Amino acid sequence: MTESALVVQDLEKTFRIPKQHVHTLKERMLHPLRSTDYREYPVLKGVSFEVQRGEFFGIVGRNGSGKSTLLKCMAGIYRPERGRISVAGRLAPFIELGVGFNPDLTAMDNVVINGVMMGLSPKEARRRFDEVIEFAELEDFLDMKLKNYSSGMQVRLAFSVMVQASADVLLIDEVLAVGDAAFAQKCLDVFYRLRDEGRTIILVTHDMSAVERFCHRAMFLHDGEIELIGDPAAVGRAYLAANFATPEQPEPVGELLPVEVEDEPDVEAEPEVEPPSRTTERVLAELSVEDAAGMPVRSLPSGEPVQVRVELQALQHIEHPVLVVQLRDAEHAVVTGALVLLYEHGPLTPGQRVRANVEWDVVLADGHYDLGVLLTQGTAEADVVIDARNAGELIVHSATRETVGAVTVPTRVAVSNIQTEGVR
């Protein structure tokens, strides 16, 4: 049996920004009748959804999609123009950790005040103080003023306060990554436990991995409307696809050259006379990236095949040519590279055109990769004839949920014989 914990019906919120701001009473007095013209920004355009009791519900969306506004409406901080929000039980919003903390007070005072803010009685808040402090691991710093706490300690305290509030419905806005690694693990444990205890949690985030890890269901908000609602994995894919896809036709990646090429860069040049060997030459080349269907792409889901086509023209004689087509990650480390041993077809002569095809299964983690092309005649850095390491880009998204790390190796996982200790 399911019951609704939160029902949002046809929610609309429009921000009205006056074209002429009246900031002072003086202006208001001087122009008492000036009609205030508003520019309207519809942020939420009729959003309806329902969260069941005990559900861990994720809301994702890009900046400006209205998710923060939605959160603030649900939290009772903004008043919606139209529509209804109903909640079962007590709802506690956590839009930012540590809001309302007073740096001049001790942990005790802050915890109690924050507890009361969240709807506990002062007595109840005081009763829970020990638990909060124990969870935050701050027993030794009780009498210290908050301003003397390290930022990590403050965050720990804030997170503990949030957990102890024990509201029926928790609204959380990207506060998952807190504290050091050990405490972060503890927080994750709490999230899992809250979920298993049947607490209703609504998480608003950019972090798709968090959504896929925790959420039972997720919602993708786009431009103030619900784009997709349902399975977190599907929502995650839609979100990432929308994030990386350009609205128009994906622009071709290639066409990046002309490339400046230096011939024999090691030669010491006479200052006055430019030696002919150092004249820069232009090498025309083309680079295109296509998916399995032959359509030009810039981004694609992890694991999908991709075809990279390179076309170039040698302007000089290259005795031992090797073409490298490579992908570099954000840290500029080469993740993978294909070596096209052109010398097997003989040396390159000036004016000769070469076309090469590289096909990959992009079994990589989500991220942004630089697609690079290098033409080299040896193994040393100085042997590079064409250097176009940033020739193009490739965005990989929607890596599977079963693996972590840079590469998603095909993985099979089996579980057997799990025993549970006496914990409920």
Place this chain on the structure above:
Amino acid sequence: MSLELEPAASVAPAPLREIRGPAALGGGFRRFWSLTWMVAITEFRLSYFGSVLGYLWTLMRPLMMFGVYYTVFTQIVPLGKDIPNYPALLLMNIMLYQFFAEATSNAVQSVVVRENMVRKMQFPRMVIPLSVVVTALMNLAVNLVAVFVFVLANGVPIRWTWLLLPVALIPLIVFTTGVAMVVSAAFVRYRDVLPIWGVFTQALFYASPVLYTVENTKEPITSVLQVNPLTGIMEGVRYLVVDARAPGAITSWGGFPQALIPIGIICFVFVFGLWYFNRQAATAAELL
């Protein structure tokens, strides 16, 4: 895992309740009051225990003002010479006015200063200006101890009417709260309320019978004073505490039918403040 969590009211599911957005009041009276009280007492404690001399400093300001006025108006301008128990009356009036000025000027910026909370937490917004008034009231209570020491030292006889002082302060508290609500809500929208209010409190100080008494004024000043809500409040306290022969609140407001004007102003300011603050509370988070 050390933290024991309540099992999330899993026994009886609560019925669905509509969220109507931010409000001035709401969330139950108990929560409203405990929140107001906690915020107020925190501010009070911070001002007193922030430094060793915290209390002394709080008391010092009105006492120094008193010293200056007393010297000027007894030694230089003989204004207080015909007023019985003038030093005690002067100190009492200064403390009363200090309460009004402190509460309202702190209230002006109170909502904007707590902008972070207003934008990120859900609580009845009225807590903010009200807690400012309550903190000022705590300061007044402490200051009144000093006043009574002075009153006794001044040779004023102890009377049972002293017990009525809290009742006489009710109109002052209502009026101050009303003004606090208006200025705090107005400041969210109009930022020049702060300097305007600074000048206004200065002017009102001299337009209230703090340094002088109403019966010593001439027309048309008297008529103006009779409209001022603070006139009757201060004269009422004077009658109850300092001078049994003083005319009292209603008389100094100009007799019965005319006294309804300042009383009406007090009520109107309070009701208007409630309405205006409530209206602004809904959108304050968006304007900040």
